[in-house]
Structures are given as C-alpha cells and as structure tokens.
Amino acid sequence: MRASPGTTGTTQGRVTGERSAVPAGGEKAPPGHEDCGTRCWRDPRDAQAPRDGVRFHILFVCTANICRSPLAERLARSALGPCPALRISSAGTHARPGMEMDRRAGNTLARLGGDPAGFTSRLLTPRLVADADLVLTATRRHRAQAVALHLAAATRTFTIAEFGALAQAVPPERILRHHDPVRRARALVEEARALRGLVRVDESDIDDPYGRSWLAYRMAGRTITRYLAAPLRLLTPPPDA
Numbered sequence: 001m002r003a004s005p006g007t008t009g010t011t012q013g014r015v016t017g018e019r020s021a022v023p024a025g026g027e028k029a030p031p032g033h034e035d036c037g038t039r040c041w042r043d044p045r046d047a048q049a050p051r052d053g054v055r056f057h058i059l060f061v062c063t064a065n066i067c068r069s070p071l072a073e074r075l076a077r078s079a080l081g082p083c084p085a086l087r088i089s090s091a092g093t094h095a096r097p098g099m100e101m102d103r104r105a106g107n108t109l110a111r112l113g114g115d116p117a118g119f120t121s122r123l124l125t126p127r128l129v130a131d132a133d134l135v136l137t138a139t140r141r142h143r144a145q146a147v148a149l150h151l152a153a154a155t156r157t158f159t160i161a162e163f164g165a166l167a168q169a170v171p172p173e174r175i176l177r178h179h180d181p182v183r184r185a186r187a188l189v190e191e192a193r194a195l196r197g198l199v200r201v202d203e204s205d206i207d208d209p210y211g212r213s214w215l216a217y218r219m220a221g222r223t224i225t226r227y228l229a230a231p232l233r234l235l236t237p238p239p240d241a
Helices: 068-080 103-111 126-131 140-149 151-156 160-169 181-195 214-235
Strands: 056-062 086-092 134-137 157-159
Touching (some): 056 068, 056 140, 068 103, 068 214, 134 160, 140 157, 151 157, 157 160, 160 214
Parallel strands (some): 056 134
C-alpha cells in the first residue's frame, strides 16, 4: 500500500489497526486537532509524528479549477471536517494559478453549506496526481488527463459520478466496520475499484457551468452534492466512533 504524502515511513503499518483515530474521552487533542472532534483522521498511537502529517489525500480535478472542482473540494471538506491529517484539494488541467473561485460558483457553494473563502486555483501536475490517494474528476476526459500525468494513479482515479455510483453499491458494513478513518477511506477505494465494470454508471460527466446561467451553476452544485453523498456518508465516522 502506498504511503500518503507528509507521513512517516511507518504509516502503512499504522493504518491497518482497528483503534479509533478519535481521542479517548477527556483526552486533550494535540495542537492542530482541537476542532476535529469525532472527525479526526490522526492516529493517536503515533505520538511522535508531526501533527500536520497527512494520512489521506483526496484530489478533485476539473478544467480551470474555479467552478466544479473547488465546489467538490469545499463540500467534501465541510462534510469531513477540518482535520489536518486529511488533505482535500483540487486542481485544473488548464488552470491559471492564483485565481479566485468563480463568483457564481462561490455563491452556489455557500447556498449548499460550503465556504469559498481563501480559495485559489492551481494547475494539475504529475506530482499532485502521484501524491493523491484518491483522484475524483468532473468528466471522463479529466480522468484520462489525470491518469496520463501519472499512469500508476489509474486504479485510484474516478469521475465524481462514477465513484458516487460505485460507493452506493458497496455494502456499508464493509466500510463502517473500520473505526480508523484512513482504513475506511482505503477500504472504500479498494471496494470501488473492485466494482468497476460491474456497476452501471449512466452519466459520468458533470457539465461545466462557467459563463452560463445561474441555473447551470445550481445544477452543477446539486449534481456534485448528489454524487458525493454516498462516499461522504461512508467516510463520516459512525455515531459510536
């Protein structure tokens, strides 16, 4: 299993355990994890590791990285929490680095409960794809472009729609039985990969709303929300975590 960026060389051995990544009752959270609550992705057994060490990285991809992929990035972050051990980012295949999120996309995001503040676009690079544990793209073309940058990522790169359909077909107990959130995430990727070609995905592309009507932006936001619902539900800690 490939280690996530920012982790120590012992990461692979740590995530195979079944102990919760949430501090025990009354235990003070380490620096940087004060706001995680039950949505903490750190490993409490790794007391000496850097507290900002990333254990799992989800990368969203679209074209300019100002509409669809930042919508998905910020919606996922809102659902999964602020834990620094979980990196959720986005990039564009033809992005101009440093651009703010499109105004209409930002307003759509806010209506859906996300926060566009502080977002800046960046260009998709081979290193970004290689460093990601899960790559989710707006369209099939973006998926092909991401894989072309790093062929080894093919098995962990999906369209957002494809991954949503595959996650919906995964028996929830196969994921939720893991208390460690990274174990849940890796199990979900493995289960989705195994179901490829077995689950029908009618439409794998999310239309680009850029320069179109408000309705197009709302439709893109709602579509992304719908496709991410199943994966995010499986990655959210169970009530007794």
